[in-house]
Amino acid sequence: MKIDNITLTFWNKTVLKDVDIEIKKWEFVFFIGYSGSGKTSLIRALIWDFRPMRWDIILDNNQSLYKGMTEDSLLNYRRSIWVIFQDYKLLESKKVYENVAFAMEVCGYSDAIIRKKVPEALEKVWLLIKKDKFIYELSWWEKQRVAIARALVHDPQIIIWDEPTWNLDPETAKEIMDIFLDINSDGKTVIMASHDSNIVNKLKKRVIAFQNKIVVSDTENGHYHIH
Ligand SMILES: Nc1ncnc2c1ncn2[C@@H]1O[C@H](COP(=O)(O)OP(=O)(O)OP(=O)(O)O)[C@@H](O)[C@H]1O
Ligand SMILES: [Mg+2]
Structure with a gap:
């Protein structure tokens, strides 16, 4: 996809100005920047949740996201991209398995597919053994993994993790890297808004x-560096 020179504004406040980024299907990309630099706003623009004031996002089939999308193609696109937001909402009084199954039920998947997919996804984040725990019994990182x-x-082509601001311990950071590298090696595009210099520096991705309000650097094999 191509983020084509977009400007994002809240009322008269500009959050990002003339941002131009092309992201390839197989890429693993970090968005870094201080709190308030516009990372979450840009992510919202990518999922049709925040209309740019100027210009547009161009999808891989050359269609503009905010201009002339049919209802069907919008629905398809929104199924192909999934964001784990900073304030992810889990159903605290339901079990791990039910939380993941519920996300599929509301999208109309059949029971047979749900019974197949939920354990597979839980296995990928090493939570199958905790499938019958209630959300309130889990640690913070376990909850994050339920959200993942x-x-x-949903098997999205693009998966975006909008990382919470607080610091991660090294063990958790390593597990996060393993999970998202695994997702990326399955051919998915991974975008991570990250505050964690350890993760960014270890992975040496874009x-x-x-x-x-602008992109101050865009580097391959980059490291965590903000002036
Ligand atoms: N709904 C909103 N209405 C008005 N201003 C907003 C709204 N959401 C965000 N902003 C402002 O837009 C700017 C960018 O916010 P954004 O959440 O995109 O930053 P961020 O880079 O994701 O920050 P963080 O690292 O803390 O998650 C901030 O100044 C914020 O106050
Ligand atoms: Mg944010």
Whole structure:
């Protein structure tokens, strides 16, 4: 997809100005930048949740996301991209398995597919053994992994993780890397908005830095660096 020179504004406040980024299907991309630099806003623009004030997002089939999409093609696109937001919502009083299954039920999947896909997704995030635990019994990182499993059952082409701001311990950071590298090696596009310099520096992937409303750097094999 191509983020084609977009400008994002809230009322009269500009969050991002003339941002131009092309992301290939097989890529693993980090968005870095201080809190408030516009990472979540850009992610919202990618999923048809925040209309750019100027210009547009061009999909791989050359269709503009905000201009002239039919209802069907919009639905298809929205199924192909999944965001795990910072304030992911899990159903606390339901079990792990039910939380992931519920995400499929509301999308109209058949029971047979749900019974097949949910354990597969839980296995990928090492949570199958905890499938009958309630959400409130889980640690923070286990909850995050339920949110990732909920994304995986939809088999999206693009998966985006909008990382929470607090620091991760090294063990958790390593597990996060393993999960998302695995997803990427399955051929999915991975975008991570990250505050964690350890993760960014270890993976040496493409790093796009946002500051003062613009992209200040965009480097392959990049590292975590903001002025
Ligand atoms: N709904 C909104 N209405 C008005 N302003 C908003 C809204 N959402 C975000 N903003 C503002 O837009 C700017 C960019 O916010 P955004 O959430 O995109 O930053 P971020 O880079 O994701 O930050 P963080 O690292 O803390 O998640 C901030 O100044 C924020 O206050
Ligand atoms: Mg954010």
